[in-house]
Amino acid sequence: MRFLAIFLLLFLSSCATTIVKEQPQKLEHVYLEPVTNRTPEEGIDVIFTRIANDVFYSDSRFRVEKTPQPGVTLLVKPSVDSISTFAIGFDQYDRVTEYKMTISATVKLIKYGFRKPLYTFSISRYDFYDATGTPQEIERKRKECIERIAYQIFREVGEKITMSGEKVGTEK
Secondary structure (H helix, E strand, C coil): CHHHHHHHHHHHHCCCCCCCCCCCCCCCEEEEECEEEEECCCCCCHHHHHHHHHHHHCCCCCCCCCCCCCCCCEEEEEEEEEEEEEEEEEEECCCEEEEEEEEEEEEEEEECCCCCCEEEEEEEEEEEECCCCCCCHHHHHHHHHHHHHHHHHHHHHHHHHHHHHHHHHCCC
């Protein structure tokens, strides 16, 4: 009788095991490559690289690597493809008072050690800036508009990496 009780106890305890499905590892290691400028706008690559660093270093979801690690790091390779500015506001003397700026960028996500991108996507964002004041003030407002657009673009890049990170983290 004791033997049967021990046998049942062992049998029941062994049947109580559960199958644990392995959770995909979230991707959090990124390496930011400098932004490539494909526009005639001088210095836009410097602005975008600075903003990319600000956004990714301040985002707690990512660990920005100084040196990429094989099998762990995702390379983020952005490029600014186009910038356009259109006058949308005029005063009573037909002088421009407001502009709409649109910037398009392409981002490639490449697993370190591979050549083919895992994901490539384009992002286009716009914002407005005031064209009143001295030429220096207008240029400052224009640069601030470029910075605001760059922040919008890189925040979206962070979201896309987070959304696609589970897939990227499990691919071999």
